[in-house]
Amino acid sequence: MPDKDTVRILVPAGMLGAGFPPESVERGLALGADVIAVDGGSTDSGPYYLGRGTAKTAAAAVARDLRVLLRAAATAGIPLIVGSCGTSGTDSGVDWVAGIAEGILAEEGLGLRIARIYSEQNAADLKERRIHPLPPAGELTADVLESCTHIVGMMGHEPIEEALRAGADVVLAGRATDTAVAAAFPLMHGMPAGPTWHAAKIVECGAQCTTNPRSGGVFATIDANGFTVEPLDPAAACTPTTVAAHMLYETVNPFEMREPAGTLVVSDATYRALDERRVRVEGSRFELADQHTIKLEGARISGYETMSFTAIRDPHILSQIDTWAALLRMVLTERVAQTLGLTEDEYILDIRLYGYNAVLEHIDPAAGPPREVGVMLLVNAVDQQTATAIAKVANPLMLHLPTPDMDYLPSLAFATSPAETERGAAYEFVLNHVVDVDSPTALFRSVLDA
Template structure:
């Protein structure tokens, strides 16, 4: 049996210290935590930065380093610094060394770096996944950062170094949990299924914000136990997690194969824990890793106006459409032909789903968010300025008195800087699982 302690869904979300102490007392074989994902968009990968503050990360990471010391087991983080670039791995290494010095502790650190050379990837033979964007070699070469998602094999290699703390670049969410039990020979289907259920900590429990989770894997299945007060796992909460960020509720693809939970059985063994058996792991013919890349898609200026007049709130979509038409004509007249994009998103009606929202709720007021994207910041700013009079005074019809709306900021135009776009949703075949990765043990 292998026992994995998962403090939370990601470093930066916080964790229940009392529950974490319970987990340490349960003598885990490994403490594993995710460091990020693509959930917050392409900017973090594009810039190679974490979405969380250094101070906040340090406080949480210090608690986990102390927990590792008390438990006497390795501590592993995947997708360090939100995006898993080399720069964010180095960032967390620096924080780790600072914590160890301040705490008077010693620990061996291993790093697994996953960043790829865009010029090399532009020449590589890639396979597009369903829904992948149309890209050419030039767009790939323009990426500011590209990472390959490590799987369990690369984390196993890091564990083999004997390091106390493993700081990995971009990994699949499950890899850091699955590696040790697979290495120990636990049931592969159970390991991957348990890793999927446990990837977000207590999100698979009745108190999803509580964070801390204990996962036990063995020769036939796995058991999941949330450790915070008033947090329980049920067959429903555990089975439902296969739907989380997964297009197929029964199949999960990972480097080297796929998980099938079609025949899984979920059984409550007490009022807190659930036992799961029946999942199967299928090896693939080739070992592939997914790639993620981001590049600058332009520069943005944003502006926000708020509208409360019931007549304009009710007709906000028509108002926006008319503004966009008149604004486009003015841009051409004043600035000549321009390659840009201008969006007006109605906050309070359809800002989240856009045209997919077929039944927007009525609102007493709405905000209209203007987003102008152009090839450079100065052009985006000038185009947004041409939009300003419309957002402030544009009437729905010529017969109406000129209205006045509200700008929350002065000036209303806010330069947002570079906007990034995801470029890659592709896989790359490797002859050896370590071919795209670099493992180093630090003194």
């Protein structure tokens, strides 16, 4: 049986460290928030952060946001939940955020207990489990598992709920589904799963479900029949369109979304404006899965990169930029073979023409020659020295390479001196798999401060 008639969730921003107006949090407390929930990470910025085990956010930005939220949690006597700490949810990411939080608690004199939930996985242990690929991944091999520098499991709400029940005031979780962060507290207090998971999905990115995505946070109230959502910024609004549209975001099917425990189904959901700022949603349901699964994310080193960047303003070259880029690749490949003795299967060249088709490539609808183009050369090789040597071979070509019909050497413009920038290890995602578990908390480890 529910022990609350409603649960009110304050989501201050789409990600910890992104920033938000402190007054919006104050407004959420005034509205009667029962819990503060915020995501702390994402895979959106690529595999580097998981592979390296480092955060994309600045410590100062995380500290600024945490200070406001810890004060708010202490003032209101409500829990604060942060998921996917340190961007990728590695154990080091959890400890990094926890260290920042502990420093703030000491400075502010706040007696909040912190629970750390660790989500990193050991390759040897995973080999003994049943793992299934998600499209388009293939069957998982032991070699792939062992090649990962970091592997995390994506927890649902259960480990977070367990930490709250153990007495945590602040839960700092490793990798978690974006929705689990907001769903844990209302599910713990008996709110229905359908409205809870749907509300959690809508508020996961803060004000993205409002008319002003830059305004900061949102506030959701869940009850036995549905939920109501509104922005924390009085100048912004939630509308049936902005709320319903968020089910299109990062989902394969806009009417269904899989969580570790089951599937949220919103095909029968209704979205109704209560006034100019608030939307009421009813009719969501949650279907429990026959098998609880945990999604795995893993990254490994794919090589070492060196980058060069030059700019082209010459209208003659720009009129046949595809020809020039193909010539650059051909001549560079020949010279690398001549000078370094390397074959094409020993390195990777990536030539991106920014201002022409670097983003959309062949599907770009733009027609006609570009006005100026930035040429990015990324070299990936087995070690940094080789990658930089190849980029140095490219240097005179990226400065003076003419098209085949030019009878003079053009002068192009390097963006930096030296032209070569060593980027270090490059990483790639190699796990898109789920592992069967008998217990939703089995793969996770929780530590509660004394």
